[in-house]
Amino acid sequence: MPDLxxxxxxxxxxxxxxxxxxxxxxxxPEPEQVIVAGCVLCIDCDEPVQAARLAAKPNAARCIYCQGEYEKEQRRHG
Structure with a gap:
């Protein structure tokens, strides 16, 4: 049994x-943003990237959910 x-x-x-x-x-490198009518769209799901995400990372190309999924996939395939 492993100890503390x-x-x-x-x-x-x-x-x-x-x-x-x-x-x-x-x-x-961050992928290029997709901007339609002044709105940044997620490159994976085509939904608008959240304002809070863009405030934290102005060049974000993925919404927070898709970025999380992308990072999980990157960790799996290292």
Missing amino acids: YDRAQEREQQNTQDAQAHYRASLS
Whole structure:
């Protein structure tokens, strides 16, 4: 049975891997935005990219949901 120290090490390793994957994803160039009638549309689902997302990342090309799915897929295929 793993003790508290072993579980803490496992969690730290997972957090490090997640942070590294997030960092690598942030380095990849952002795809070009699709803008229709002044509205940025998600390149994956064609829905408008949320204003809060654009405020945080003005060059975002995906809505927050699709970006999350994209990042999950990137982590799976590393």
